[in-house]
Amino acid sequence: MANITDIIEQYIKAILHKSPELVVEIQRNELADQFQCVPSQINYVISTRFTLEKGYLVESKRGGGGYIRIQKLQLPSHEELNRHIFQSIGSQVDQAYAEGLIYQLQEAKLISSREAKLLYAAVSRDVLQLKLPLRDEIRAKLLKSMLIALLSK
Numbered sequence: 001m002a003n004i005t006d007i008i009e010q011y012i013k014a015i016l017h018k019s020p021e022l023v024v025e026i027q028r029n030e031l032a033d034q035f036q037c038v039p040s041q042i043n044y045v046i047s048t049r050f051t052l053e054k055g056y057l058v059e060s061k062r063g064g065g066g067y068i069r070i071q072k073l074q075l076p077s078h079e080e081l082n083r084h085i086f087q088s089i090g091s092q093v094d095q096a097y098a099e100g101l102i103y104q105l106q107e108a109k110l111i112s113s114r115e116a117k118l119l120y121a122a123v124s125r126d127v128l129q130l131k132l133p134l135r136d137e138i139r140a141k142l143l144k145s146m147l148i149a150l151l152s153k
Helices: 004-018 028-035 039-049 078-089 095-107 113-123 134-151
Strands: 023-026 056-061 067-072
Touching (some): 004 023, 004 028, 004 039, 023 028, 028 039, 078 134, 095 113, 095 134
Antiparallel strands (some): 023 067, 056 067
């Protein structure tokens, strides 16, 4: 059975995908009431599941009429994607950024779940047991070459 965090995440993603602009404004207290949880649970879901690395832009306005706006960012076209990969990865990339990029590609259905798992394994610091900055340099080269191979289907 899914936990409350997963349920809230899926609910927000569902209303985001129904929005033509891929933007949703939610009120934290109303969402907490709907799911019968504390408002900090909503904060936790948003701060961990809707990050920039995962392809979301989050803005919040505090106060009585405050809201949280979540926007799903769009990935560029296939041609632009290769250029984007080279520009964004550069000569070094840390594990969090690499995993965020993999997550975005999987969410956009540009890579399969199986391909994402392989990429996650290849960029893991458990596998790349090297000292920094060498580890981030090798991770960048691996990720670039694997993504170019996968995305030039």
